[in-house]
Amino acid sequence: MSVKERDPVTGHITTGHEWNGIKELNTPVPKPVWAFLIGASAFAIAWTVLMPSWPGVSGYFGGLLGADQHKAVAESIVEATDAKASWTDTIVSGSYKDLLANDDAMKFVRVGGKTLFGDNCAACHGLNAQGNPGYPNIAQAPTLWGSDPETIAETIRVGINSQHPDTRVSQMLAFGRDQMLTLPQVDQVAHYVLTLSDPAKAAQMTPEALAEGKQIFADNCSSCHGDDGKGLPDSGAADLTDQFWIYGGDFDTVRATIYSGRQGHMPSWEGRLSDYQRKLLALYVLDLRSKEAQ
Template sequence: MSKIERDPVTGYTTTGHDWNGIKELNSPIPRAVIIFIIVTHLAALIGWILLPTWPLGRTFTKGVLEVDQKTDLAADIAAANTARADWMARMATLDFDAIRADPDLMARALETAAPLFGQNCEPCHGKNGIGGPGFPQLSDNAWIWGGTSEDISKTITVGINSAHPDSRFAQMPAFGRDEMLDRTQIGMMTSYVQSLSNGFIANDPSEAATLFQDNCAACHGEDARGVEGTGALNLTDAAWIYGGDAASIWQTLMNGREGHMPTWQSRLSTADIRMLALYVEAMPGKLQ
């Protein structure tokens, strides 16, 4: 029978383990730890009884309180929709001038549209509508299909080159790929189009200007300022969708362009679309 050894300082017995003269004491678990373990186990047991806890195949135990966060969330959403039903109905039916004339309604529209823009528009048009390669900037005054709330609302609704039956349509021909212009002419047109940002020269007798009038003026206008509502850009300003450098213009003339914007009619409500239109119309930079 082994001899029980007791530590003379603490009074605790030893476990018999010895490491180079250092002996392990058989000290009891602190009372605070025991109390903590008991309390946490009791809390877990109470939680199992009161709250949804254990999976049971395709279902789970509901708990005495029958707490259901999905139901609570649905109820909260329904309450929020009810609370804003009145002004949302006005948003969907009033004309834009009437909405702008109502400060409270306009404030609600801009506040509500901000997250809508972030969720649905920002991935392409960028934060604050700054645009990016292939996607036009929305915070300036350069518009292809019109920059009023009415025009913007229609564009959001039907899209551009989308599946909507009333979609806006625009396509830049591939002058080089489809052999409408040869490479020399493409080069001349590239330099000419790039120079338009410095101002259009009327009655320009150059060959490049003649090529422009013969091939481009029908869409971009004889003065190269574009025709709003046709999808043709103003080539005399600093706003470019695909880039205004020589290489980008060459690619555009050679291979053409065909942008795409989806129709949002099936995803957003009429009120949502109209709020977004007001939000985009009011973006910083519009009146500068």
């Protein structure tokens, strides 16, 4: 039989249990801990009443507040679709000029256009439209067919050398292989072409070679590339005076272009992408170009 007694040091009653002279004090659970446990339990019970909780036979108890995550998600999807639909309408009906000046619309274009571009165009033109060998940089380089919105949209619609009946048609002739120029002439005009984008290269040529190259160019090339080599939009011929090359600007590649010719293929997107999607992409490309120009 144990006897309860008061501990002289702490003033607590002991429980009466004693082990080898060590006595157990009877210290109750502190009040704040009780308060916390009671509060937390009350809250938990109240929460199961307010929020969806107890499972039942034919469903679950929905809670007094009627909170429903399924409904919340469905509503936010409806809201997002509404917002998108309103942009779709704005983009389909707006003029390029108004849309390009509309910051909010362009914010939408940057997001929606990036995805569409990544899915359909990046394989050839690169993720940032900066081009790959054989595929032009369409974010920065001067365009082949013209840089105004309608022209770019039309290029996307019909393609270049594509299957579309209205396709843009272009061909860089095979001057060497088809024997319009002799091999030395191909070399000469290739050297001359390189001086158009890099005038320092002219200093490495003899004045005669330069003059001959220039003459071959005037006789054979300027009808498509223009007298100044900047390209003629009607022919889709590339600007040869800039730093951008579709196929490559080293001597061997330029010579190969002149020898064997080139005919790039840009697919037609009419039928594969809707009017709205093509317009979104035209705006996306125009936006990239305007940013790169700054």
